[in-house]
Amino acid sequence: MYEYKKGFTLVEVLLVIVLIIAIFSMATSMLTSFSRPNQKYVEKDFDDIRSILGQVKYLKFLGEGNVSIDCSNGKIKLLVDNQIFDEKQLKTLTCESDMRFSSASSTFEVKINQYGYVLFQRI
Numbered sequence: 001m002y003e004y005k006k007g008f009t010l011v012e013v014l015l016v017i018v019l020i021i022a023i024f025s026m027a028t029s030m031l032t033s034f035s036r037p038n039q040k041y042v043e044k045d046f047d048d049i050r051s052i053l054g055q056v057k058y059l060k061f062l063g064e065g066n067v068s069i070d071c072s073n074g075k076i077k078l079l080v081d082n083q084i085f086d087e088k089q090l091k092t093l094t095c096e097s098d099m100r101f102s103s104a105s106s107t108f109e110v111k112i113n114q115y116g117y118v119l120f121q122r123i
Helices: 010-035 039-062
Strands: 067-072 075-080 083-089 094-097 100-102 107-112 118-122
Touching: 039 067, 039 075, 039 083, 039 107
Parallel strands: none
Antiparallel strands: 067 075, 075 083, 094 100, 100 107, 107 118
């Protein structure tokens, strides 16, 4: 007669290993998406900053009064003679001070000279 041995077959062991790997890969992809900010919001913030800086360069080229940028309360504001000319809400970038921004991964500073040329510097 046949004797039954206790244990698992090779197919059962491989099936369990494949399931563990599949669950682990799904969990890591979900956790990495929660740990870093959504990339489209970061790109939107950079586009908003580029838009404001483009306007600064244009207004300085036209010689429009005193052009400055204020960054406070999660907003970046373009001021002409201390009047708000344009304002953008930042979602993922925080303002450390005027023209110094930080994201989850880095900090950078923006400088504008009197001719409207823009310098991005990662700190």
